[in-house]
Amino acid sequence: MDLSQLFYVLALQHVPNLGDSTAKKLIRHFGSAEAVFKEKKQNLLKLEGVGQARIAELQNSAHFKAAENELKFIERNNIKVSYFQDQDYPEKLKHCFDGPVLLFQKGNINLERQKIISIVGTRNITSHGSAFCEELIEELVPLNPVIVSGYAYGVDITAQKAANKYGLQTVGCLAHGLNQIYPKAHRKYMAGIENNGGFFTDFWSTDKFDRNNFLKRNRIIAGLSEATIVIESAEKGGSLVTADIANSYNREVFAVPGRPGDNYSIGCNNLIKSQNAHVLTSAADLVYLLNWDLPDSEKPVQKQLFIELEPEEEVIAGFLRNSSKAELDIIALNCGFPTFKAASVLLNMELKGVIRPLPGKLFELV
Template identity: 35%
Template sequence: MHILSESERTYWLALASLPAIGARRFHSIIEHFGSPQAAWLAPEKDWDGVAGMSLSRWQKTLQYRRKDYLSSFLERIYYGGIEALTLQDERYPELLRSIPDPPPVLYMKGQIQERDKVNIAIVGTRKATPYGEKVCSQLTEELVQQERTIVSGLARGIDAIAHRTALEKGGRTIAVLACGLDKIYPKAHEALAAAITERGALISEYPPGSPAEPGKFPARNRIISGLSQGVLVIEAGEKSGALITADQALEQGREVFAVPGPITSSQSKGTHRLIQQGAKLVTSIEDILSEVQIQFNFLAKPKQEIDLEPNEKKLLSHLDWEGKTIDQLIHCTGLKGPEIAVLLTHLEMKGMIKSLPGGGHFVSLL
């Protein structure tokens, strides 16, 4: 990964901010010209045919390549208290970096911490029923207790409930916006957005000054799923935007979870369709944790030198994050069931392993 110089970084940010240049076109432009600076300084005629667009279609966008635009754009970032992370920055989220067409720039208010790599996205309808509100609050609280960061889209309904519950229960949360970070949408959530910056982050791929527009929300949704290990859908109608997030999660190789609802509720038709298509049905937090199979405290645990008995070492050598049952451990170690049960208890007391919810599988924390 090439670390950008200050000059390269300036042109990277400026080019990515221009109208009509989304993530896919940005990468095509870089491939064509070799660098953002070369693209920014190239004569107009050299843009003919770039990213499959004629020069006439590019001309409105290219008018922004002025010195006064560049300086005012950088000032809006600086005076807005906004941090801009490029795809080349080490602090750019690794999960998001791995998706197709990752945003070339992430604008951020707040802070992404190491612990925010362990997270779940929660999305759903803007018109949550009392049932949806209760389920969202309960599952969010339990995920926060397991040190999961909650990712959502700051929309009304399920999104807002997930963000607020995470904050109320002392957890962390990340909101992904479909507008500039100085144009909070909906406006009624400005106070919530400010609270999120204190224990999490506001994130957008759109530069300051960008209003929320219908076409930006599907693109925003791919970031919600891209930042997350899994996406939990709580109430979604047949045409809900949450279903777009779920589809994008599947394309990105993320887990998709859905909460069933009353068959008479129009707000559950979308979640029921997801379940029919193979999403993991969720009736409790254990359904999420058992599928993801990564425990929540291991990142914070310092590695320690602990004396182990030979059979403890033998057993530990056969455990990883995927988890194994006692029967599987009997088969691969040759040890007897009662002996393995005692060894597992000792290893768990030493903080070397942990049983997954339900008690059937054991994983290594090393």
């Protein structure tokens, strides 16, 4: 969008108690943010949820002054801005009723036609959670997903560092403007993330840092991706809020189960127990439930000969030789494996070029 349009959108954003959903409703109804400011009062009043107080605020010149200053900050710092009606606005976020009107970004983010997952969890990640997180991301490398998180301590930064380590694009969603970074200890990771990914926020440079900002930020984490993964969480925490938001958007939610007595497994176990999350024990669970296919470059052109199979892989291969093709649940039942274990073995066999997935979540030998 051009700078003139951006100026009016910023001014509309600055109107207090307006909110993203109401701002988008106004823009859609009257055609542009500029048209909203120039529209007659009686026409504005006809729109449900606007009201006298908000209309009076539209006449306050302070919003134009604030927009002018923020526009200067954006230009001076070469910040890219995505408008909710623009083509480059993240596709999945367009379907969120409360998605931000404007999304500010730094780095080299490319979400077009990408598999996108969000990984969240406690700031007090355990050694087990850290190891699982890194192993999960390493297993997902052939699928080249974008890893989204909140750049906070614990699970967030563990996931984003692992994504960077394995060459995956990663996006940090911030709870403040792009004139600062929190926590400051993570400043050293910024350059690496901006080289292959970057940062999103809908906060202005003038917004004061507040812990409540994290809750608002979480809707962007959930909205950007097709699935949200909670790796570890106490009974209460921001990652559970993100999971709730993802469920409200009809996105898939996964949780890593843990021992009942472990403090940072309680939240994940409760999500699973209440059927608000799928069990996640390996990358195979994610691949199966999201119906992801390996990219063509990873699929062998012809069947490889003399591949050495593990004992569990031999069992599944033997079953498929007799059955031609079968669904995961049928394979698991007939081979005597739990479903999650069968899914993991099938993924390894697919990577070896022994089997291939078919429509309808079927598998067959190559």
